[in-house]
């Protein structure tokens with residue numbers, strides 16, 4: 230090679246490495262990222278987490294089992310970056326799922342599969358039927374929620390409002406599918422029902438049930454444990470094996486808690502006090518504790534999700550006309566508020582809050598509360614401007 234050519238190559242290499250430095254975006258700050266494993270996992274647990282991460286991201290097509298009817302092609306397409314979903318990917322459920330069963334099973338209920346692989350017709354919403362529209366929640370920190378004991382959840386419930394604060398949280402008593410093994414601390418009611426804890430009305434018992442249903446109803450993927458096709462309603466060959474299913478569940482159990490920001494800033498500290506004074510924490514309970522867990526890092530830990538994991542009457546404005554288990558049409562499980570201020574990062578810079586994403590800001594979400602939250606919301610509305618901004622600032626830093 231001539232010296233001239235060598236010189237040109239060196240010049241090219243230098244300029245391209247310079248150009249890379251210019252273009253390469255700096256990575257997001259650690260404190261701004263939702264996904265990532267909880268600390269203190271063993272190295273074997275980290276490996277499982279990474280495998281589950283890949284399964285969560287896997288996009289299916291008709292060759293790998295997608296459909297024939299489906300809503301989305303991967304878990305991640307709705308739970309983008311493990312954060313909240315976007316209105317483009319809302320789920321629709323219709324009919325009624327209650328003690329008498331779902332009345333529109335023959336029309337494809339409970340979930341509307343509005344997409345189909347070639348050669349099949351997607352479902353359409355039957356007219357004149359009540360339906361609910363749900364936006365995907367964030368999946369971070371769920372291992373902690375999963376590890377709270379049934380007894381602790383039940384202790385928080387106050388179905389008859391015995392303490393007279395106007396707030397009567399209840400649990401959703403549900404039936405569980407055959408493939409779900411009850412937790413070791415399981416509590417059953419006199420009808421043999423179990424306490425649901427995942428989903429916006431707590432209709433899923435555990436992360437395995439939630440995940441199996443998601444594979445099946447959202448993507449048309451039959452998992453080895455469920456083995457019933459949502460399309461044909463018949464037993465079917467599994468399209469993902471148990472190993473993959475368990476890895477996905479393990480991933481969800483071991484996603485870290487969203488990091489709080491600026492917790493010591495004066496306005497944030499004052500905002501938190503105003504949140505407590507307004508009675509928000511009667512439902513958005515700051516601290517919970519886990520019981521024993523097969524994952525050591527999750528055993529007997531305090532954590533700060535800002536939820537009581539209970540269903541509350543949220544008033545007519547939020548009534549979706551849809552029941553699940555013993556949850557009423559106007560009842561919703563208090564959503565955790567951790568990561569609230571980070572949600573625009575997975576929603577294209579916008580907020581889409583409440584069960585269907587109708588609230589475009591935190592303040593709008595607060596003002597939509599009714600039912601049991603009425604008193605607390607009028608406390609919020611009565612704050613002066615400066616205090617209201619402090620309370621919102623506290624929430625933006627969760």
Ligand code: HEC
Pocket residue numbers: 285300301302303304305306307308314318319320363364365366367368371426427428429430432436439440443444447448477481
């Ligand atoms: C079409 C969009 C969509 C897809 C695809 C999807 N989800 Fe979801 N996910 C949702 C919605 C909407 C909810 C709330 C459902 C409810 O309240 O019953 C939800 C709820 C959940 C929850 C409960 C979270 C909580 O706080 O209670 C978990 C866990 C979850 N999904 C995991 C998964 C996994 C794992 C997959 C892939 C196998 C998946 N999801 C695929 C939309 C989706």
Ligand code: HEC
Pocket residue numbers: 396504507508509510511512513541543547561562563564565566569581582583584585591594595598601602605606609624
């Ligand atoms: C009676 C229980 C209760 C009280 C009191 C309450 N909330 Fe809520 N909150 C809920 C429930 C349940 C939802 C979900 C409703 C839905 O999705 O339609 C919710 C949703 C929210 C959301 C939206 C979260 C999201 O991810 O979409 C915010 C923000 C919020 N609450 C803040 C507050 C603040 C601030 C207060 C006090 C001024 C408060 N809440 C008082 C039960 C309560």
